[in-house]
Amino acid sequence: MAEKTLNPFEIAQQQVKAACDKLGTPPEVYEILKNPIRVLQVSIPVKMDDGSIRTFIGYRSQHNDAVGPFKGGVRFHQDVTRDEVKALSTWMTFKCGVVGIPYGGGKGGIIVNPYDLSEKELERLSRGYARAIAPIIGEKIDIPAPDVGTTGQVMAWMVDEYEKTTGRFEPGVFTGKPVSYYGSLARTEATGFGVAIMARYAAEKKGMDLKGLPVAVQGFGNVGSYAAMYMEEMGAKVVAISDVSCTLYHEDGLDIKAVMEYAKQNKTKVITGFSGAQKELDRNAVLTLDVDILMPCALENVIKSDNVNDIKAKIVCEGANGPTTPEADKIMNEKGILVIPDILANAGGVTVSYFEWVQNLMRYNWTFEEVQEKQEKSMNKAFDDIWALMNEHQVDMRTAAYMMSIKRVADAMKLRGWY
Numbered sequence: 497m498a499e500k501t502l503n504p505f506e507i508a509q510q511q512v513k514a515a516c517d518k519l520g521t522p523p524e525v526y527e528i529l530k531n532p533i534r535v536l537q538v539s540i541p542v543k544m545d546d547g548s549i550r551t552f553i554g555y556r557s558q559h560n561d562a563v564g565p566f567k568g569g570v571r572f573h574q575d576v577t578r579d580e581v582k583a584l585s586t587w588m589t590f591k592c593g594v595v596g597i598p599y600g601g602g603k604g605g606i607i608v609n610p611y612d613l614s615e616k617e618l619e620r621l622s623r624g625y626a627r628a629i630a631p632i633i634g635e636k637i638d639i640p641a642p643d644v645g646t647t648g649q650v651m652a653w654m655v656d657e658y659e660k661t662t663g664r665f666e667p668g669v670f671t672g673k674p675v676s677y678y679g680s681l682a683r684t685e686a687t688g689f690g691v692a693i694m695a696r697y698a699a700e701k702k703g704m705d706l707k708g709l710p711v712a713v714q715g716f717g718n719v720g721s722y723a724a725m726y727m728e729e730m731g732a733k734v735v736a737i738s739d740v741s742c743t744l745y746h747e748d749g750l751d752i753k754a755v756m757e758y759a760k761q762n763k764t765k766v767i768t769g770f771s772g773a774q775k776e777l778d779r780n781a782v783l784t785l786d787v788d789i790l791m792p793c794a795l796e797n798v799i800k801s802d803n804v805n806d807i808k809a810k811i812v813c814e815g816a817n818g819p820t821t822p823e824a825d826k827i828m829n830e831k832g833i834l835v836i837p838d839i840l841a842n843a844g845g846v847t848v849s850y851f852e853w854v855q856n857l858m859r860y861n862w863t864f865e866e867v868q869e870k871q872e873k874s875m876n877k878a879f880d881d882i883w884a885l886m887n888e889h890q891v892d893m894r895t896a897a898y899m900m901s902i903k904r905v906a907d908a909m910k911l912r913g914w915y
């Protein structure tokens with residue numbers, strides 16, 4: 497039977513419900529957590545280069561702030577929906593809980609293909625979005641950051657616009673900024689670095705030697721490119737990478753830094769045409785190649801019932817948010833494939849966003865090494881805690897991660913008298 501098409505928000509609700517049931521939390525906990533506290537929809541008029549006006553629809557979803565200010569990225573993508581943003585904000589609440597940072601979950605998005613805009617149009621859209629959401633964000637209220645289709649430059653424009661709109665100097669209102677404008681060293685690399693160190697830790701647990709181990713990475717944006725680069729640095733053999741344009745394959749491993757350089761040169765940043773690959777395959781081929789570690793680092797719902805049985809990897813490390821459908825998740829667990837859930841695997845981004853925010857508030861800077869050391873310590877501890885809980889309760893890693901995190905959020909809500 498074909499898998500029912502679930503939207504990401506329904507999936508997020510199912511995941512939270514399953515963990516609440518397993519934990520035996522009072523019904524009030526799920527009742528509060530099943531919906532975001534606030535979802536703002538905005539319409540942003542932008543003057544295009546030809547003089548016409550186009551309006552773009554955007555959202556900011558604030559899921560829960562029991563533990564601290566809402567936190568999470570802003571996505572610029574043509575397929576953004578209200579429910580997708582709600583799901584992403586839900587996942588942020590529990591991601592922050594996994595690494596124990598003092599934030600709740602938020603997420604934003606605009607329905608737009610940013611690669612269709614000129615630089616000036618992109619700037620006007622980014623500024624328009626910052627003005628539109630300014631009433632509900634702030635350094636101690638809700639702190640957005642980059643996600644799919646947004647960059648450090650976009651964050652810098654948004655900070656500037658927010659400060660002009662409010663008249664307040666608040667560089668910590670957005671994170672993921674360029675290093676030369678209140679950004680943190682090691683934030684650009686953070687999500688991909690975290691994905692790589694979580695995969696390395698999992699390989700160790702499974703007794704697999706990383707040296708020469710074949711790896712495939714889906715998505716070659718901020719997360720996928722650095723995940724691939726660090727895997728290569730750690731001695732693994734990254735035989736395949738993909739993006740929206742194609743899958744590149746080389747049985748001896750691709751030169752990841754060379755592909756990064758190649759992709760940087762073109763406006764849409766695609767990898768097709770790179771000369772150092774043996775083969776160029778269909779973009780979906782990356783998921784089912786004969787590798788030991790698979791890293792989905794692009795979009796939601798890519799591992800599903802119709803391709804899950806073709807997956808050969810022993811470890812799936814979720815760099816993207818929500819890449820696996822619940823049905824595929826169940827099948828992978830039954831087959832003994834170790835799935836490192838997104839809320840742990842890609843938590844490096846928000847962890848270093850937190851370090852950026854702390855540095856902004858302190859008006860102080862840490863070195864690259866200091867930041868990566870703190871990130872690694874924090875993520876390894878989260879991995880160990882989840883691993884122990886997984887064994888104690890005989891559940892999969894995703895359920896264990898949600899159980900740990902929901903307990904933290906539920907405790908804060910209880911202490912605050914929310915139930």
Ligand SMILES: NC(=O)C1=CN([C@@H]2O[C@H](COP(=O)(O)OP(=O)(O)OC[C@H]3O[C@@H](n4cnc5c(N)ncnc54)[C@H](O)[C@@H]3O)[C@@H](O)[C@H]2O)C=CC1
Nearest residue numbers: 643644645687715716717718719739740794816817842845
């Ligand atoms: N940027 C960050 O710090 C964080 C991002 N994430 C998640 O990681 C994922 C990727 O985000 P970024 O790398 O920041 O985005 P990005 O915009 O930098 O890159 C996205 C990549 O996915 C590729 N892609 C798009 N559609 C595809 C398809 N159908 N098949 C294969 N590849 C496709 C694009 O070509 C691009 O290479 C998203 O799920 C995002 O929510 C999670 C945590 C933090």
Ligand SMILES: O=C(O)CCC(=O)C(=O)O
Nearest residue numbers: 568569641643845846849
């Ligand atoms: O860096 C952040 O604050 C959030 C990054 C993000 O959007 C995510 O983890 O999905």
